[in-house]
Amino acid sequence: MxxxxxxxxxxxxxxxxxxxxxxxxxxxxxxxxxxxNVTLGSEGCIAAYPMDEWKKYQDKFSHLNQFNEKTRFFLRTLLQWSEDAVLDGQQRILLPKQLTEQTGIKGKILIVGMIDHLEFWDPEKYSDYMNGHNQTYESVAAEVMSAE
Amino acid sequence: MxxxxxxxxxxxxxxxxxxxxxxxxxxxxxxxxxxxNVTLGSEGCIAAYPMDEWKKYQDKFSHLNQFNEKTRFFLRTLLQWSEDAVLDGQQRILLPKQLTEQTGIKGKILIVGMIDHLEFWDPEKYSDYMNGHNQTYESVAAEVMSAE
DNA sequence: TGGAAAGTGGGTAAAAGTGGGGAAATGTGG
DNA sequence: CCACATTTCCCCACTTTTACCCACTTTCCA
Incomplete structure (x- = not known):
């Protein structure tokens, strides 16, 4: 894994x-x-899941009941940005134009490892995101990890 | 699959x-x-099921009880628009006029992948649909996926 | 410090997307 | 049953995008 x-x-x-x-x-x-599998991530980044990880999600989505309206809305929202990307000979991936435009990525790009997927950010947007939190790292950490 | x-x-x-x-x-x-199999989809789109996927639905529909009035209504609504379409030499399908008129599709068309079928939308109608939800994606996602 | 690997950029042939002409098939009315 | 109009299908042609090379510079180790 x-x-x-x-x-x-x-x-x-x-x-x-x-x-x-x-x-x-x-x-x-x-x-x-x-x-x-490249798709729109949270907080305005692009998320890329390796195929093996993505397949686990696919299985779940396949078994949902599409006769339910909320399910349809959920699937459309989720899947509309989702697309396969294979590495080329130089180990690069081609990011869909729709996604780079949507997320404002151009020129320089920040790549962050996120356990089961990679995230691509516009460097400026990322630092805005990081600075936009008025809670300290320590206090958020305490909150998140207390449940464990 | x-x-x-x-x-x-x-x-x-x-x-x-x-x-x-x-x-x-x-x-x-x-x-x-x-x-x-091309037919009228939900929320005013056109749905296209590859033949193999459609056959699974056919099996289900065959076993419904037609002595029930709601069943009859459901089947009539569903089947009246249903039609086969084979790809031509350029990998295109010919959409039935009735359906494009019914759904207001003309000029530009949005194609969305929906697991076991494709959806064809009038781009404007699609964005109206997406904007028309007052629940956020995240809350719908939580609802839909909580059952899993 | 030299060679290999990593990161970056670009040229070109192939494939994908788009549009239209004309023959064959279908349907309609006399 | 035939003549006509309409639709369908198959082919060709053009433009744009994509995939696959090749090449250069920089960095990292042995």
Whole structure:
């Protein structure tokens, strides 16, 4: 099972290609077959799940009852941005134009490891997000981890 | 088994033909034999089920009790629009005029992958639909997935 | 410090998307 | 049963996008 961590600031070129940092590539399992499921992530980033991790979610979605209106809304919202991306010969993935436009990513791109997936951020948006919290890291940590 | 996802905005030409995006064509199984069952979908879209997936629904419908009035209404509503469509040499399907008129599709068309079928939308109607939900995606997601 | 690997950029052939002409098939009315 | 109009299907042609190379610079180790 994958465990992604760390961060890197890379370039996204005119063709929307981004190299995957070696340390993160190495964290991928063989079963992913160099394929990611790329989709819109939370707080305005792009999320990329290795295929093997994504399949677990797929199974759940397949068994939902589509005769329910809320289920349909949920699936449409979730799946509309979702797309496969295979690494090229240089270990880069091609990010869908729709997603880079939606998230304002251009030129420089921040890649963050998030356990079972990678996140791609506009560097500026990321620092705004980080600075936008008035609670300290320590107090949030205490809250989140107290339930465990 | 098919798993459709993603979205594309394509053109529907004067002959009512629409190309199927490659990523969605690849998600189709061989058994579908390039054939869709096209019918009226929920919330005012057109739904296209690959033949193999549609057969599973057919089986279910065959076993419903037609001595029940609601069942009859359900079946009539569903089946009256239902029609086969085979891909042409350019991997396009011909959408029935009745359905494009009914759903207001003309010129530009939005194609959305919905696991076991494709949905065709008038782009404007789709954004109205998406904006028309006062519940957030996150709260619907929590509801829908909590049962799992 | 030299070689390999990693990161970046670009050219080009192939594939995908779009549009239209015309023959074949279908349907309608006389 | 035939003549006509309409629709359907198959083909060709053009434009845009994508996939696959190749090449250069920088960084990292041995």
């Amino acid at each position: 994958a465990f992604f961590k760390g961060q890197e600031t890379y370039s996204i070129d005119s063709k929307n290609r981004v190299a995957i940092p070696v340390k993160m590539r190495k964290a991928m399992s063989e079963e992913a077959e160099d394929t990611f | 098919a798993f459709f996802k993603g979205q594309e905005t394509y053109s529907i030409d004067s002959k009512n033909r629409v190309a199927i995006p490659v990523k969605m064509r690849k998600a189709m199984s061989e058994e579908a034999e390039d054939t869709f």
